[in-house]
Amino acid sequence: MEPPSSLDPPEEVVELPPRTSSFPSSFIYNLPPRGSHDVHNDNNYHADNNDDYLDEFELEGLVMTSNACSHSPSVFSSVGSGSGAGGRSRIRTRAQNTYTHLLRHCSPVMALCSLAWNPHNRSTSAIALLFIAFLCMAILTKNDVMAWHRSIFSHTSHKKSTKLDPFSNLTTEQRQSLLKTIYGTYTFYDGSAEDRPSTPYMTEANAGNAYLDLPSEKFPLESWQADAVYANHFLDASEKLVKRAMQAIFATYHGHGLSDVHVVVSQQQQQADVSEDGGEEEGKVEYSMEDADERSSRRSKMFHLEEIDLHKVTSIEELEAVAPSWDKKGGWTTERSFDGLKRRLIHAMMTNSNFTVVITGSWQSMGYGGNHAWQSMAGVFETLLKGLFEKLGVSLVVRAIGLPPLTGLSLEEEMELAKGARSTFIHALGFSSIYGSDVDMIVWDDYSSKEDGTSSHALDEFGAQLFDFFARQALLSGTTHLPFIWGGDFTVLRNLHEHADADIGQLGNALLGVPETSSRKVAYDLPWAAQYLNCSKDMQSTCEDEVHLFESRCWVEQPEFVPPTPQLDHIPILPSAIGWRMHQLKGYTLVYILLQATLDSLFEWSDITISQGFPLADEYWHMGKYIENVQDKIRSLDESSAPHCFQLEEKINLPKRLCTHKMKGRTEFTPRADPSETNVRSIIDSSQEISKMTHLLLDGNEVENPIRTIPKGEVDALEIFDLRGKRRLLPGLLMERNVTRVNGVEVDYIDGHLNAQYRRRSVAITPGDGWQVLNGLGDDCDGSLSSTISCGRLPSSTCLLEDHQGSRGGIWGNETTEWLVLHGIDTENGYVALNLEVGDRNKTRQDLLNSLPDSFVIEYAVDGTITSLDKSFFEKSKQPVPGMTLVNVFNDETIKEAKDVIVAVRLKGCVDSTSCRIAVTHVYWS
Structure with a gap:
């Protein structure tokens, strides 16, 4: 028996950009800055009597200030009043970093802009220069001013x-x-x-x-x-x-x-x-x-x-x-x-x-x-x-x-x-x-x-x-x-x-x-x-x-x-x-x-x-x-x-x-445990062919959904769990699977209609032809997130990244398909039931019953004994819960030991109506 696996050293976590909403927004909140600091400029400057004239010394001073200050830590020797040397050093370092970035990157820009000044507009140009300085500080400084910058200059609103x-x-x-x-x-x-x-x-x-x-x-x-x-x-x-x-x-x-x-x-x-x-x-x-x-x-x-x-x-x-x-x-x-x-x-x-x-x-x-x-x-x-x-x-x-x-x-x-x-x-x-x-x-x-x-x-x-x-x-x-x-x-x-x-x-x-x-x-x-x-x-x-x-x-x-x-x-x-x-x-x-x-x-x-x-x-x-x-x-x-x-x-x-x-x-609904073994097809007579509409998965690279990324600066629990290396992202590889053909026409689980040839059969319990699996998502949907990459991504889907696995599949037939024969029902307590679906599922139950002809009949057989249910049965019976038509086909409480039962079902009496079709979605037994 292997011991619990050890954990390799944690991988480096790469910072990711904030997620953006896929929803359009009709409003933008410009919120005040949180913890931003006022910026003061205490530098004095010399100006002679001609206030509209920028002399060569002023220009040289603007250009050279960055080099003079960025290399002079003594400029900040008196900045800060934190308690103890550590506090003063901390504040001094942050101020130096801010000022160094500002002067290194912004001073040359301001100096060059000054070359374009008109001597007659000295005052206006000075205001412009100050505004440029403020912009540079907001953009380049890596401290709380960034919060102000984002709130003012963000043009997208998201939650x-x-x-x-x-x-x-x-x-x-x-x-x-x-x-x-x-x-x-x-x-x-x-x-x-x-x-x-x-x-x-x-x-x-x-x-x-x-x-x-x-x-x-x-x-x-x-x-x-x-x-x-x-x-x-x-x-x-x-x-x-x-x-x-x-x-x-x-x-x-x-x-x-x-x-x-x-x-x-x-x-x-x-x-x-x-x-x-x-x-x-x-x-x-x-x-x-x-x-x-x-x-x-x-x-x-x-x-x-x-x-x-x-x-x-x-x-x-x-x-x-x-x-x-x-x-x-x-x-x-x-x-x-x-x-x-x-x-x-x-x-x-x-x-x-x-x-x-x-x-x-x-x-x-x-x-x-x-x-x-x-x-x-x-x-x-x-x-x-x-x-x-x-x-x-x-x-x-x-x-x-x-x-x-x-x-x-x-x-x-x-x-x-x-x-x-x-x-x-x-x-x-x-x-x-x-x-x-x-x-x-x-x-x-x-x-x-x-x-x-x-x-x-x-x-x-x-x-x-x-x-x-x-x-x-x-x-x-x-x-x-x-x-x-x-x-x-x-x-x-x-x-x-x-x-x-x-x-x-x-x-x-x-x-x-x-x-x-x-x-x-x-x-x-x-x-x-x-x-x-x-x-x-x-x-x-x-x-x-x-x-x-x-x-x-x-x-x-x-x-x-x-x-x-x-x-x-x-x-x-x-x-x-x-x-x-x-x-x-x-x-x-x-x-x-x-x-x-x-x-x-x-x-x-x-x-x-x-x-x-x-x-x-x-x-x-x-x-x-x-x-x-x-x-x-x-x-x-x-x-x-x-x-x-x-x-x-x-x-x-x-x-x-x-x-x-x-x-x-057994059911054709998804998801379900052990889906390849718990479908209704697993108990169908081996001589009966069922048209299984395998779903088509789309061929492509892994698709990363951007909204799955935790916003930058927020707590990512998985990062603390130390379970993931870079981001919270599950596999999203889209692959392609084979698609079957029914009468030469490609169909998938959602689309497709019964197209079996019309024919009459004897009342003998023999497997029929033409039954089809429709409306399901296949045999890979077990309800786990890991199965989403192989479950239900259909070519007809309008939202391929939704990843839910729920479907209401069934084995569908009509009068032409004759008997659907079910084996392997090992009842121990004498009970077998079917959940049936009739006609168009988009109709209400009453509308559906109204559309059925009076000749409508469903027959089921248990070990060769046939029982018929006409339209009045469905009109009088009450669904256990909405969406279910539960039919107890075998109920013998005298049985005290295991018994294998063979169950068959077919539809009769309405070949022309589009509502005249049935599906077996569940088989239950005990």
């Missing part, structure tokens, strides 16, 4: 801060050195790597179980887990790394806490001229810093995670009384649950395995409707944490599994969907396959939407029932993993915690810890990430302006490639969409909470091994019995102790036994 970079006077090396001094560096390495066991020992066979719960006596003496020197150094370095990361997150919203950052040069350097290339003198960096304890206290309050005793707190009202405003801090959990999260993290570190996080919710919570995928909560979380976990020997897997907004909904359906818990149900019916069976932590964010873009944590009765089903399936889904559940209905979470020992909690967004934006000028002074986020009442309308909520860019011109479809300027913004600032804050909060759990687990690991030695004792990290206990109790839950899920049978005809048994599934 990013243009305030002065606190490190502007430092070289790249000095800046890096200062950050390392403040935050520290990760320098851990394995000095005995060559002695580690070459034969894998952390295996299922060696452990004797699938959980990789290796008994302590089976660890080789040379393994890193048993090496006290290695393990102690690893724990110490990891604790420092995690602490630094937590500080970085706070600094993103509160700055580094530095002021008066400057360079103090030696006396010898003061006397020397600046280098010929105009570079800065090297010297010692000095600064003032906020009190560390005070910053730590504010950080703890901002991300405070309340530990709740659910024996005493029995309702959401009591929760609000015990932990007021928890939703605007770090959130809440229980002591036992947090211990369970720490156990999972230690297990992942001890086994050097994956730690899988699934983030799911409504389209708003997933970042659709105006944001790039990397701007979403899930994208921010993965970007920040993946590299840090690699240093801990853990591979962080993040799946952001959510769907884009539905089209063709009525107003009533839109309102229903916005109530919460509806969006995740369509995948929950096949949880272990679609979300995955290897999940260690789930973030559920399908709360009801509000007009202000925030979320309420209360769900209605039906929403609570749907969430209970989701949570149970999550807990039953894994054979070797058990997810910690963040989010959901309070009562349901409490029931699962108290009656099934589930680890649960609800996340906040830390908004109370963000500095308030009370005016535009205050916003300008705030760190970039905090601007227009936590707003006073007077600023609410301003903060809700799209120019402050959203920023995106669909394409960056490439000299070697032009997209086949014209690109939009930015991602279209949809009503009720949440802007990138709140997504980033939620992502940072999630990272912070997981880092807190990681830090606590490292502390615990260290404390235990001080007295008990290495490797860490089994009882503190093994997961097998822990998982079995929770799953056994979930399967034993009854209606009296946890009623919500069982009420779905009456509500939407979902059998009660599904609340206590794991479900599997």
Whole structure:
């Protein structure tokens, strides 16, 4: 088993220009300078009685002043009144640098301009000369005057801060050195790597179980887990790394806490001229810093995670009384649950395995409707944490599994969907396959939407029932993993915690810890990430302006490639969409909470091994019995102790036994776990050919989106994490893939229509021809940011850099395509269901039903037994949630052992209507 990888020395960080907004602006704010100094000219000059005459001595003096002063440090011997020699030297050096630049570059310009003076306009020319001098100082001086210069002479307005970079006077090396001094560096390495066991020992066979719960006596003496020197150094370095990361997150919203950052040069350097290339003198960096304890206290309050005793707190009202405003801090959990999260993290570190996080919710919570995928909560979380976990020997897997907004909904359906818990149900019916069976932590964010873009944590009765089903399936889904559940209905979470020992909690967004934006000028002074986020009442309308909520860019011109479809300027913004600032804050909060759990687990690991030695004792990290206990109790839950899920049978005809048994599934929707193995095509009869419309990726170089660069002078958390070398940029290489042809016509997943030949077939269950995969994004979309380069960049796309992976694909057919035959459905609890889509998805359900002829019939067959559903079935049936047509095709609760079922489906009775087509989007079974 390989030990956690060591970290090479950090790469040099190259300063990048500030990002510019892709949004047009109708206003420009000319803000007053921050900290700029008045410039006084105390030089006296000689003038004779003829005031309009410039004699040769005056001209010579103007030209020669630069050389005289720039080589005479004594000119500044009395400048400054700082306390102590260090203070005087510092101010004197800064003044000398400013004056030297000014005189060296500006004096000759002023002297030459004077040659063009008209003797009769001496006064006017003098004013002009003074103005030129002032301009030169503003442009060339590298101190606070630059802030004034930028505010006056900037002709572009954007929502990013243009305030002065606190490190502007430092070289790249000095800046890096200062950050390392403040935050520290990760320098851990394995000095005995060559002695580690070459034969894998952390295996299922060696452990004797699938959980990789290796008994302590089976660890080789040379393994890193048993090496006290290695393990102690690893724990110490990891604790420092995690602490630094937590500080970085706070600094993103509160700055580094530095002021008066400057360079103090030696006396010898003061006397020397600046280098010929105009570079800065090297010297010692000095600064003032906020009190560390005070910053730590504010950080703890901002991300405070309340530990709740659910024996005493029995309702959401009591929760609000015990932990007021928890939703605007770090959130809440229980002591036992947090211990369970720490156990999972230690297990992942001890086994050097994956730690899988699934983030799911409504389209708003997933970042659709105006944001790039990397701007979403899930994208921010993965970007920040993946590299840090690699240093801990853990591979962080993040799946952001959510769907884009539905089209063709009525107003009533839109309102229903916005109530919460509806969006995740369509995948929950096949949880272990679609979300995955290897999940260690789930973030559920399908709360009801509000007009202000925030979320309420209360769900209605039906929403609570749907969430209970989701949570149970999550807990039953894994054979070797058990997810910690963040989010959901309070009562349901409490029931699962108290009656099934589930680890649960609800996340906040830390908004109370963000500095308030009370005016535009205050916003300008705030760190970039905090601007227009936590707003006073007077600023609410301003903060809700799209120019402050959203920023995106669909394409960056490439000299070697032009997209086949014209690109939009930015991602279209949809009503009720949440802007990138709140997504980033939620992502940072999630990272912070997981880092807190990681830090606590490292502390615990260290404390235990001080007295008990290495490797860490089994009882503190093994997961097998822990998982079995929770799953056994979930399967034993009854209606009296946890009623919500069982009420779905009456509500939407979902059998009660599904609340206590794991479900599997297949879908053509994306994203999904293990996408090449979890599509519907994987269970289609091998003799049946399906036209798979492979998507076309565009061939070109890596496309760097300029808005992904942190503005110069602002805190870049990744830089402090020390995970990236130059900039926060994910791979963006566009490649080309093959495109299939149907009847000689190129089609992609979004475009394309059924074109199979019309023909009649017998009623025998034989596979038909002409079924096609449409509207999907392929088999590379697993919800991770790394898969965006191979997922869904279609030639028809108008925003190639959006990178969201959500699609509602299906296997489409009509009357001519006959039977679609599905194999490999290994039901253990006698349940199989299909999710079907009928006709034009841009029509409302009622309009669609009105367009279908009375002869419309869908037939399905289970093991050769055919059932027909006519138009009246769809008219009478109620969708479980908007966008779903769930058909229970097999429901036999008497089955007590595994049985393979063959299911087939076809459409009859309407060959001429364009609405007469169906799609199988999901297959569910248990």
